[in-house]
Amino acid sequence: MSTPEAVKTIREALAxxxxxxxxxxxxxxMLVETGxxxxxxxxxxxxxxxxxxxxxxKVALADVYYRQEKYSxxxxxxxxxxxxxxxxxxxxxxxxxxxxxxxxxADAVAQYKLGIEIDPDSADGILAEQLGVVSEEKAxxxxxxxxxxxxxxxxxxxxxxxxxxxxxFADVGGMDSVKEEIALKIIHPLKHPEIYRAYGKTVGxxxxxxxxxxCGKTHLARATAGEIQARFISVGINDVLExxxxxxERNLHELFEQARYNQPCVLFFDEADALGGRRSDMLSGxxxxxxxxxxxxxxxxxxxxxxxxILAATNAPWHVDPAFRRxxxxxxxxxxxxxxxxxxAAILRVHCAGKPVDxxxxxxxxxxxxxxxxxDLKAVxxxxxxxxxxxxxxxxxIAPLDxxxxxxxxxSLRPTTREWFATARNxxxxxxxxxxxxxxxxxxxx
Numbered sequence: 001m002s003t004p005e006a007v008k009t010i011r012e013a014l015a016x017x018x019x020x021x022x023x024x025x026x027x028x029x030m031l032v033e034t035g036x037x038x039x040x041x042x043x044x045x046x047x048x049x050x051x052x053x054x055x056x057x058k059v060a061l062a063d064v065y066y067r068q069e070k071y072s073x074x075x076x077x078x079x080x081x082x083x084x085x086x087x088x089x090x091x092x093x094x095x096x097x098x099x100x101x102x103x104x105x106a107d108a109v110a111q112y113k114l115g116i117e118i119d120p121d122s123a124d125g126i127l128a129e130q131l132g133v134v135s136e137e138k139a140x141x142x143x144x145x146x147x148x149x150x151x152x153x154x155x156x157x158x159x160x161x162x163x164x165x166x167x168x169f170a171d172v173g174g175m176d177s178v179k180e181e182i183a184l185k186i187i188h189p190l191k192h193p194e195i196y197r198a199y200g201k202t203v204g205x206x207x208x209x210x211x212x213x214x215c216g217k218t219h220l221a222r223a224t225a226g227e228i229q230a231r232f233i234s235v236g237i238n239d240v241l242e243x244x245x246x247x248x249e250r251n252l253h254e255l256f257e258q259a260r261y262n263q264p265c266v267l268f269f270d271e272a273d274a275l276g277g278r279r280s281d282m283l284s285g286x287x288x289x290x291x292x293x294x295x296x297x298x299x300x301x302x303x304x305x306x307x308x309x310i311l312a313a314t315n316a317p318w319h320v321d322p323a324f325r326r327x328x329x330x331x332x333x334x335x336x337x338x339x340x341x342x343x344x345a346a347i348l349r350v351h352c353a354g355k356p357v358d359x360x361x362x363x364x365x366x367x368x369x370x371x372x373x374x375x376d377l378k379a380v381x382x383x384x385x386x387x388x389x390x391x392x393x394x395x396x397x398i399a400p401l402d403x404x405x406x407x408x409x410x411x412s413l414r415p416t417t418r419e420w421f422a423t424a425r426n427x428x429x430x431x432x433x434x435x436x437x438x439x440x441x442x443x444x445x446x
Contacts, residue, residue, distance in 0.1 A: 006030060011390065017237045020410070021051050028060065042379050049414045055081055056243055059091045066098055070407050071237065072271050072315045073213050074098050084110070090117025091138035101237060102274040108229065161292055162233060162262060165204035165226035172216065172223045172341020172352065173374075181334045182207060182224055186309045190228050190264055206298060208272060208311035210317040211336035212420035214375025218270060220336070224311065225266035232266045233259055237274045240290075247291040254299040256308070263307030273319040290378070291321055298329040317436070318427045320440060325436075335439035338373050338417050347374050347407070351381040358400035364405050371415035383409040 002247045010027040014020060028043035044061040051057060065074035071226040078095040092115030099108035109131050116123045148269045169179050169407060185207055209217045218234070225232035233255065239310055251274075269275060276294055298310065312330060312397050314320060324330045339347055344366040352360060369377060384405040392398050426435035 004034075007034070015390070019205065020052055020179045021047050021054070021057075024050070025060070028064075032064060032067070033251070037064055038286055039382075040064050041068070042383070045414070045416065046087045046412065052328070054086075055084060055086065055091070057243070059088070059094060062091075062098075066094065066101075069101075069236070069238070069275065070127055070213070071098055071101055075102070076316070076419070087118075088347065089115040089117075089122040091115075091370055092118065093122050093124055093127070096131070097124075100127065100130060101241075105131065107409070119199070119372035120237045120409075135429050162231050162258070163222070164366060165232050166231075167219075168226045169223055169296065171226075172220055173221060173346030174339045176215065178209070178220065178334055178336055180310075181332060182220070184222060185332050186266075189229055190230075195213075206312065207332040207334055208317070209311065209313045209334050209336045210315070212338060212373060212424075213315050213418040214373035214416060215338055216374045217336050219374075220269040221266065221311045221313065223310070228266075228309075230262060230264040230266050230309065231259075231262045232268065233262075235267065235269045235438050239272055240275060248290050251281075252297060256305075257303065260303050260305065265307070265310065266309045266311060267310040267311075272314040272315045272324075275323050275363055276312075276320050291323075295329065298324070318431065333436055335437075335443070337439075337443050338415070339377075340373055341370075343371050344372060344377060347377045348381065351378050352401065355381075355385065356400040358402045360401065360406070361403045364403055365421075368407050369415075371417055372410070372413075373415065373417050376413065376415055376417070379407045380406060381411060399442070 007027065007030050007213060010023065010030065014023055014027060017023065024043055024047040028040045028047065031037075031040035031043060036212075041061065041064045044057060044064060046053065048057050048061060062074045062077040063080070065071070065077070074094075075098050078091065081091050082095050093109045096108040096112035097110060099105075112124075112127065112131055112133060126236075172179070178443050186419060189357070209220070211217065222232055222234075235255055239255065241248050242251065255267065260267040276291055298305070310330075313336075319335070334399060341363075345362040347406060348360075348362050348365055369380065372380070384401055387405065387409070388399055388401060421444065423439050424437065428440040428444075432441075
């Protein structure tokens, strides 16, 4: 059983032996046990920085991502792990869980079967029942992308949370070019509708933002709604996907209807690749039907989208069906890169606000954190604060953070964006039809 005292003891040991991978992995596992998933994620990433080829560490990090509902990040890791010949049954079972959450039922069934074939003890009765593979007799009971079950009536409509964000573009550090694209497509038409209507342009439309995780896509979407004082609906995978045939499509329609009723409204879809994946990659007709419904809603087949401003974010644009990029749908594809030097300085200022500091040189620190995402920069500040807290507990005195503390924390972390760019580079070089990834190539050359 993990206790605060045990965690403290392990941290103290790591302070003396920071490159001890087994010890850092043990600390991460203890943090998971106590529910501190963000801290566990940070520790697993540090351990992988020391042992980048360790499959067990990769699976453990993917599991932490899964627990935080960061399904795209988990999927990227598990796709790589599952291709290795020495992959454990546990890894395939976790892969099945992620695929199930993303609605890829048939693929999840295949991974689950492979997992229990490798290691029968890794079987998960609840997941097996959800997938329809509770026994050999029922192993193939998957119908049209959903588990074959007796119909039990309509399920409840999605619980829709309407927000009134209080943040605006002024609260978003950097990203000037992205803000400009959003302003042109979304903000200016709403503020000057008569000018746009004179040219036959309606108020509404869609923008698909893509880029590495942790770079502020969700924060920017919420700030967009605050900028125009519009309502904001954030849509996750769990708000839409259900196992019953037709319910996912109904949930999606209800979300659009709520946005139309409450316009002006920003409707934001996180992990858009999970709801709008390539139909050519899907084995189930049910998943294709959901995408067709999504496209119909974007086209306003059952109702006008005037005043509905649609934003979506994805870490894997190469998995999004090309039909979503047609005019009138997500006709603006915007690359959201890691923050530039000025942006990193601004983000660090935000995260250091309210903490005891001493003459922090943010420009110097920004130079030392090239390639870091906004989430990485938060981890830098958190790590520096943890070190100061440890020292304060020993000395009984509160010492302010200085540039040296943050620089030391940054030096011990690797930018999480590197893995994403390694994958994106291949698509940009070899699958760049229409120049969609030109911004990625431009960024890599800088």
